[in-house]
Amino acid sequence: MKRLIVYHPGYNIRIPGASLVHPFDGAKFAKAYAMIQREVPDAGVRTLSPEGPISDEALECFLTAEYRDALNNKHTIVSALEVRALRLLPMWLVQRWLLKPMRYAAAGTVLAAHQAVQGAVVWNLSGGYHHAAPDRGEGFCLLNDVGLAVQDLRRSGLLGMDDRCGIIDLDAHHGNGNARCFLNDEKIRILDAYEDGLCSRDPETRSRVDIALPFDHGTSGTRYLATLAPALEDFFARGPMRLVFYNAGTDPYQGDRLANFTLSEDDLVRRDQTVLTAAERAGVPVVVMTSGGYSADSWHIIGRSVSAWLQA
Ligand SMILES: [Zn+2]
Incomplete structure (x- = not known):
């Protein structure tokens, strides 16, 4: 299968001073992509970019009317992102700096899914916002990009209503939003590895x-x-x-600030190769998303893992 990358500079969340109030490195996508370009000579020709952020029309079909309205209220966005200091920003900056990068990420996952379902393994360098659901955002996630991608594939006919898909979620936190998107959809098989004591502990989604x-x-x-x-x-x-x-969150890393696993960088690279090799052996295409990761090394782990996989 072809091996591709999806990246757009619009993924990056560049808020002056944000690193002082939240451990998420909003520029990690650009740093990871720069590393991949240094390491992999043909990275450029293997990169696709979404044309723009995900459309209003896609969001209208996917989100509940209440949550769509709530996304026009900066308090919804700020509380979903759990960074109270951001409430001081005007709404237009909240939209530009926070919501728009997640709309780009969702468009990237949709693009990656279109490529993958036709026979490719595609690594979107953002996405994996697995705590968001059609009716809410939480845990630094506003839009569930996997749910949006499945909706898009079904509406475009690339995925039949009887076709099965899977989610492998190896972010350190339970993917309650993914589970909520597909609570009554038996066509979606979910494997989720998470630290038991961390949120979300919702028994219905677990x-x-x-x-x-x-x-x-x-x-x-x-x-x-x-x-x-x-x-x-x-x-x-x-x-x-x-x-x-495949939600390849880097927060099971030993240096992560929001989880307590002790995996090394080598372990995480091996984890990604293990998943992709198992999928390849089963002949199943994959969309990889980078999901959570709250250490200063997150970008480097992503860069190394993608580079190793592209050159394997
Ligand atoms: Zn996480």
């Missing part, structure tokens, strides 16, 4: 997960990878899928 891997505080890379491999085998053995969305 019980929607088909293969759950709840890990203890302080779980090592050795234990993590040994648990993941048979779970992936089980996931792919449960029947064919047209496409898998």
Whole structure:
């Protein structure tokens, strides 16, 4: 299968002084892409870019009317992002600096899904906003890009209503928004590995997960990878899928500020290769998204992992 990247400079969340109030590095997408360009000679020709942010029309179909209206209110956006200091910004800056990058990320995941379902593995350098749902945003997530991508594939006919897809969510936090998007949709198979004690602890969304891997505080890379491999085998053995969305959050990293795993950078690169190799063996295309990651090294882990995979 072809191996591609999706990137747009609009992914980056550039708010002056933001690093003082939140551990998310809003420029990490640009840093990761610059590293990939240095490491991989043909990265440029393997890169696609969304034409613009996701359309109002796509959001109208996907979001509830109440949440659509709420996104015009800066308090909704600021509270979903859990950074109270941002409430001091005017609405037009909240839209430009916060909502717009997530609209670009969602457009990137939709573009990646269109490519992937036709037979490719595509790494979107943003996306994976897995706490957002059609009726709400939370946990630094405003728009559920996987839900929007599945909607788009079904509406465009690239995915039939009987086609199955999968979500492998290896971000350190439970993907409650993904589960909520597909609460009653049995065509979507979900594997979710997360730190048990972290949010979200919603029992309804946790019980929607088909293969759950709840890990203890302080779980090592050795234990993590040994648990993941048979779970992936089980996931792919449960029947064919047209496409898998892989949430490759870098927050299981030992230096992360919002989770407590002890995986090294090598462990995370190995984790990504393990998932992509398992999918390749099963003949299933993949959309990879970078999801959460709240350490100063997050961009470097992404850059290394994507570069290694492009050159393997
Ligand atoms: Zn996370």
